[in-house]
Amino acid sequence: xxxxxxxxxxxxxxxxxxxxxxxxxxxxxxxxxxxxxxxxxxxxxxxxxxxxxxxxxxxxxxxxxxxxx
Numbered sequence: 001x002x003x004x005x006x007x008x009x010x011x012x013x014x015x016x017x018x019x020x021x022x023x024x025x026x027x028x029x030x031x032x033x034x035x036x037x038x039x040x041x042x043x044x045x046x047x048x049x050x051x052x053x054x055x056x057x058x059x060x061x062x063x064x065x066x067x068x069x
Contacts, residue, residue, distance in 0.1 A: 002053055006045040020049050024056050028064035
């Protein structure tokens, strides 16, 4: 799952633009989430978010079956 504020508007002092939450769930482990603060314009924040989400998923799947993805 992904949620956040990519900008250019919508940010606040508590949740500035670039604040992104990512969460994963795979059968072999407890679901987990991470908060990131990303820099750049809307496109940059979205691209970084996709990269982080896919890297997290690949790592989780590799850990879940004991093999490299």
